[in-house]
Every structure is written in C-alpha cells, then in structure tokens.
Amino acid sequence: LEEPPPHVVFVLATTDPQKLPETILSRCQRFNFTRIRVRDAVDRLKQVLEGEGVEMTDGALMVLARRSGGALRDALGFLDQVMATDRRPIDEEVAVEALGLVGSEAYVDLVRAFIDRDPGRALSLVGQVHRSGHDLEFFVQGLLDCLRNLLVLKSAPGADELLEVSVEERERLKELAEPLAVGD
Secondary structure, X not given: OOXXXXXXXXXXOOOOXXXXXXXXXXXXXXXXXXXXXXXXXXXXXHHXXXXXXXXXXXXXXXXXXXXXXXXXXXXXXXXXXXXXXXXXXXXXXHHHHHHOOOOHHHHHHHHHHHHOOOHHHHHHHHHHHHHOOOOHHHHHHHHHHHHHHXXXXXXXXOOHHHOOOOHHHHHHHHHHXXXXXXXX
C-alpha cells in the first residue's frame, strides 16, 4: 500500500470502515455504497436456499435479513449459521434461537406494557432479556424497529411496503396498533 506501481489497484471492501487504521484510510478513495433492502436480501437468500434444497419460512428469512443490517455478506453468514442447526423446518423461532436474538413477542409484550402504562412490567421484561444474556444494544434497536412499524401502521395506513416484516408479524403489529393514536 505504501507505493504500489501505477498499474496496481487495491480494492478494500468493508462494512466497518471505522476499524481500518488511519494510515490506510488516508491513502484511499472512499466510496460508500447503500445497504441492500431487506426484501432484496430475502430474495437472494431464497435463491441460495433453492440451490441447497432447504426450506425456510418467510419469517425466518426476514429475521436473517433484518439482522444483517443491509449487508448481504452478513445475511449469507447468518443463513449458514441457521442452516447448521439440525432443526427442521426452519422457522422464525429457530432463526431467532440460532442467532441468539430476542423474539418479536418480547417487543410486543414490552409495547403492551407501555400501552398499559405499567413501568414495573416493562422493567421486568427488560430485566428478563438482560438476564438471559441478550445484547441490549440489539434489543433496543429491535424495539425501535417495532415502534417505527407501529407508527407507520397508524400514520400511513395501506403503506405496508414500508414495513420490513413477515405477514404474520404484520398482523400482530396491526392488532397491537389498533388501540393506539399517533399522539400516544
């Protein structure tokens, strides 16, 4: 990298550029690419699964795609991790367990505690998540995603394409959003 010949070009690709040393970054031209949409990641994962002859539910695929944060390489890595389990069929519960994530029901329960204005129950639920060893940063991100989806459901009815969730989860969220008003 110090003084390459003129005909040599190095291409570095990373989803974590902040981890590269400044001495490397100062010698690079940086091009930021957009993250892949969840729907596109799900479609690609389905192609891979067809080639492997493995079946997986849409809910499980959504878990992998959302967890990847728009990085297809990560989604494929999570797919490998989930496929390594011996449990079949691979559904959302299997994917959540294999990746060590918090299931969507935990978010629904927490939001219900908010709706019921029950801080004791809310704190108890968060405590359960923490005690079970889950990463609270990912938990909070999942909660923000859940709250965003509820806001979309209430403020933009019919804009289901803005929701990056499975059909089953969309129905659960619609039920949860029913008593809410946007000002809540």
